[in-house]
Amino acid sequence: MKKKDKSEIKKNTRGASFKENRESINIKALMNMDLGTLKVKFSKSFKRINKISTPEKKRKVIAFDMGSSMIKIVEGIYYKEDLTIDRYITIKTPKGAIVDGEIKKSEELFIKLGQVLKENGIKAKHAICTNNSTLIINREILIPKVEEEEMDTVVRYEIQQYLPINLEDYILQVQLLNEEEINGSEKLNVRVIAYPEKIVRGYYDFFIKLNLKPHALDVNYNAINKFINCIDNNSEYEYNPKDSVAFIDMGASFIDVNIYKNRNLDFTRMIKAGGNDIDEILLERNGIKADEIENFKFKNIDLEEPFEPINIYVREIVDDWIEKIEKIIQFYKNKNMGDEVTNIVIFGGSSKLKGIEEYMTTKLGIKTRRKVLSKIAFKSNDDSKPIDDFINVIGSVIRL
Structure with missing residues (x-):
């Protein structure tokens, strides 16, 4: 062929x-x-x-x-x-x-x-x-x-x-x-x-x-895809763009798994899960007020800390996410005759959880890092806030 x-x-x-x-x-x-x-x-x-x-x-x-x-x-x-x-x-x-x-x-x-x-x-x-x-x-x-x-x-x-x-x-x-x-x-x-x-x-x-x-x-x-080609194009890659790289958007209601190869979309799937799962646990078990949850999550949860009850609850949720992500990556590998995903880039709200990069790397056996977007890559007239969530x-x- x-x-x-x-x-x-x-x-x-x-x-x-x-x-x-x-x-x-x-x-x-x-x-x-x-x-x-x-x-x-x-x-x-x-x-x-x-x-x-x-x-x-x-x-x-x-x-x-x-x-x-x-x-x-x-x-x-x-x-x-x-x-x-x-x-x-x-x-x-x-x-x-x-x-x-x-x-x-x-x-x-x-x-x-x-x-x-x-x-x-x-x-x-x-x-x-x-x-x-x-x-x-x-x-x-x-x-x-x-x-x-x-x-x-x-x-x-x-x-x-x-x-x-x-x-x-x-x-x-x-x-x-x-x-x-x-x-x-x-x-x-x-x-x-x-x-x-x-x-x-x-x-x-x-x-x-x-x-x-x-x-x-x-x-x-x-x-x-356009971001990868036009913005990341000017920055140093921590991965080879010719490889299969998963960009995972960790949203509130859905986790989007998008796999790109040679700077083009090769595969995409959505998982019906996300940050809202953690919010519900915090509301039910810890009584955190709805308007305080976001701040609490990123200051108090640490996936690498093994003994705190709240970390255990959250790890169970994240483990479920990872299991679904792993199935998608395995399906992609089977579909593409052994084509391996070599790197994972995460972004979106839940990507800010403490320890999640290391935790996912260990669980999946694939190097995972959070996407940090530099304003140096393009002209920006507003330097007052981080822009990682705006990919x-x-x-x-x-x-x-």
Whole structure:
């Protein structure tokens, strides 16, 4: 079997641009999922995303990482490979306002974010959003090698064989990964992402209500991919980017395991677990007040300390996370004929637990480190706070 590597095939990982004209609001025309230059057309089809993009205008954007527990916001500009971030904002998500990536309480969220934008004097009008959801479907499939104009029909047919979904309810995007020759027949290996239309519509309408211009909708693993290529590209690697490296976002409700190889996404899975599991234990067993939990976790919990009861409780939770992460990594290894994950990079709220890097390294047998983001890697006009938690949202600002 002959295979052309991804690096031989030009492609773009940019983000799905929302169409700003609301006059014919076929939502399938609004989303370019940060995977291409897509100005998605009004149709049931998709655009291939491995094309060279046209130059973007220089524009300041306001970008949101919409989590179920926290929302991270940055204001900045990405232009001609030059990234400037002017502002970093973190706010608590109103309870139940965002569930599994979907806006559930639009009015509460509108009041909260409207107030935050006003208080911080945000002037940018073009809005970018990044998130993740178990409802977003990500699959690699093999299709016959066909001409570009036939891709729509072929991929839609093939994906329907793989996934028992109503394609009318999803926006499809496809990314060419490589070309293969199997038994003398040429095939295309593509990644197909199906994004629920109702989630896209929810964010589009929400940003319009905030008097913002919806510009792009991203997915977190793609935002991280751009971060790796454009930010980490200028820093010293503690790992070889040609190796398989897992970037693990340890959020409140979900742990996202994203494996990259040769600076490209190779595999992604979500675990329904996260920092909220620890919060519940602290509320139940220690009576910690809800508004004090975050501070308590990072000051008092130490995974390397063996005897304190609270550390024992938390270790049991973390052990469950690690077991699930290990299964994902093993599945990846089996799927890729023994391809080993050589390093793990963790970030997000729970990555700040004392001793977690050493604990995960010991348990998994894979070097694990927490991602520390230096402002030296790009221009930053706000030096007042650490920015390690802003990886997803900074990546979403980058338009390739």
